[in-house]
Amino acid sequence: MVQQDLFEKARGHEYLDLVRTLRQRDLLPYFRLVDGAPGPVARIDGQDRIILGSNNYLGLTGHEAVKEGARSALEEYGTGLAGSRFLNGTTPLHVALEHELADWMGTEDVIVYSTGYQANLGCIAALLGPDDTVICDSGDHASIFDAVSMSRARSRPFRHNRLDMLEKLLIGPTAGRGDRGGGTLVVVDGVFSMEGDLARLSDIVGLCREHGARLMVDEAHGAGVLGAAGTGLCEAYGVSVDVDLRMGTFSKSLASCGGFVAGSAEVIEFLRFQSHAFMFSAAAVPAAVGAALAALRVIRSEEGRELRARVLDNAHYLQRGLVEIGIETRIPTTMPDGSEVLAPILPVPMGSDQHAILFWRALYDAGIYVNVAVHPAVPPGQALLRMSVMATHEREHLDRALAAFAKIQADLPEQDPAAAAFG
Structure with missing residues (x-):
């Protein structure tokens, strides 16, 4: 019995073939070079872009x-x-x-x-x-x-x-x-x-x-x-x-x-x-x-309470804006006491991996950075864009992102009907 080379699984993995193809077409959403702190705007690949893909929710890294x-x-x-x-x-x-x-x-x-x-x-x-x-x-x-x-x-x-x-x-x-x-x-x-x-x-x-x-x-x-x-x-x-x-x-x-x-x-x-x-x-x-x-x-200070209020307000503002332009995303959760809670993470279902990557690239070219999740990170046909807001985002940042979403949605084909529903 001939023993298989352990590294063969790496050489022939289908995901690596996809990565090579995406790199050749400059469509790979991952390992982009970030030159600066993760604020509401950062320099990525030599261009200032609005950051809607950071977990720096309260903006405290700066x-x-x-x-x-x-x-x-x-x-x-x-x-x-x-x-x-x-x-x-x-x-x-x-x-x-x-x-x-x-x-x-x-x-x-x-x-x-x-x-x-x-x-x-x-x-x-x-x-x-x-x-x-x-x-x-x-x-x-x-x-x-x-x-x-x-x-x-x-x-x-x-x-x-x-x-x-x-x-x-x-x-x-x-x-x-x-x-x-x-x-x-x-x-x-x-x-x-x-x-x-x-x-x-x-x-x-x-x-x-x-x-x-x-x-x-x-x-x-x-x-x-x-x-x-x-x-x-x-x-x-x-x-x-x-x-x-x-x-x-x-x-x-x-x-x-x-x-x-x-x-x-x-x-x-x-x-x-x-x-x-x-x-x-x-x-x-x-x-x-x-x-x-x-x-x-x-x-734990008063400033912290103000930052929490601001990041959650930004999340609600972006969520409402996406819904108004016809883009599906997470809705607030009603708590037992009747209050509504919306985490600062807003997903946008894309359906196919191809549609998600093309939409991501169009946003990127428009100066908006978001995260993208494709198979195997998510089930097949359930690719999504993941946005996260910070307390330090200004309304102008969010408005620019919403304008870019509206334009790209009009320019790109309709999203895959298999897109997962969020509700």
């Missing part, structure tokens, strides 16, 4: 206090710590950040990881084992599914936001749990990163309580933006105390790089001594920690 936090940490601790948090990589900055995050989130303790990806990976893989069951929304972030694979727990995904299917899975694994001797963890994104829709947390909390499952919510895109104190969707739903674990990142509203898990003191202490992604990874660089700590303090 905030003077945040930059000073990074500078001060750099001067005091140097460029890196050359060790893990477990050994020589814990500084007073890390401890202060964890304490202030715990106070903000209203939990007993917090553990900080070097990236948001590692936060999910390290927490879930450490908590779960082969005897346990994990139930995930099919729209959860990739880091969650990678963590589940590492844990070797019994995985039970349910169709995106279909809580009837979640309930069936909870009844099944919970009823048979005694044979395996394990527990059940439900993991959902609060705000789903690609389409910007919200998990129905009130209902999910109720189901988990009824069936004895623990609940973890990924607040990566909600923390800093949603809720009166900005702690995320759990707060907006009023269920923070009912959620066992909340994860967040620094690479969105907190204007840095890193991630955290907030929860009970006993679980967080367990993670400090059992989470491989924490114990065997270099500690977050001081400048990143200093920036995140400064950003957190801005978020």
Whole structure:
């Protein structure tokens, strides 16, 4: 038997053929060169473009206090710590950040990881084992599914936001749990990163309580933006105390790089001594920690409340503008108290990959940068453009984007009828 060359899968992968073709035609939407900070306008490929593809929701990457936090940490601790948090990589900055995050989130303790990806990976893989069951929304972030694979727990995904299917899975694994001797963890994104829709947390909390499952919510895109104190969707739903674990990142509203898990003191202490992604990874660089700590303090201030109001107002303004010109996008979610919530992520369904890429390129040429998702990032026939707004966007930025959308929609053929509906 002749052994196949392991690298053959890379040489002949159909996706790489597509990438080569797109590069040749200058249609590749990815790895564009950004020369400058991710503000409302940035220089990409030598031209100033309005940025509607950044997760810098509050615009804090350019905030003077945040930059000073990074500078001060750099001067005091140097460029890196050359060790893990477990050994020589814990500084007073890390401890202060964890304490202030715990106070903000209203939990007993917090553990900080070097990236948001590692936060999910390290927490879930450490908590779960082969005897346990994990139930995930099919729209959860990739880091969650990678963590589940590492844990070797019994995985039970349910169709995106279909809580009837979640309930069936909870009844099944919970009823048979005694044979395996394990527990059940439900993991959902609060705000789903690609389409910007919200998990129905009130209902999910109720189901988990009824069936004895623990609940973890990924607040990566909600923390800093949603809720009166900005702690995320759990707060907006009023269920923070009912959620066992909340994860967040620094690479969105907190204007840095890193991630955290907030929860009970006993679980967080367990993670400090059992989470491989924490114990065997270099500690977050001081400048990143200093920036995140400064950003957190801005978020908790009156200025932070004003920035939250502004980014959500911008999201509603852009959403209404898209609807007025006949472009389908996410609609606000009505909360249990009757209020309406719209995350700062607005998807526009395109249908085919080809239509999405051509529409993206036309926007790009018009000076508007958005994100584009095609298969395999999304199911076939469900390509989309993903826009995200910032508190620092001015009305003129959003109006220019809306004018470009209106013109391109008129110039390009009708979108694929298979485009996914958002409602």
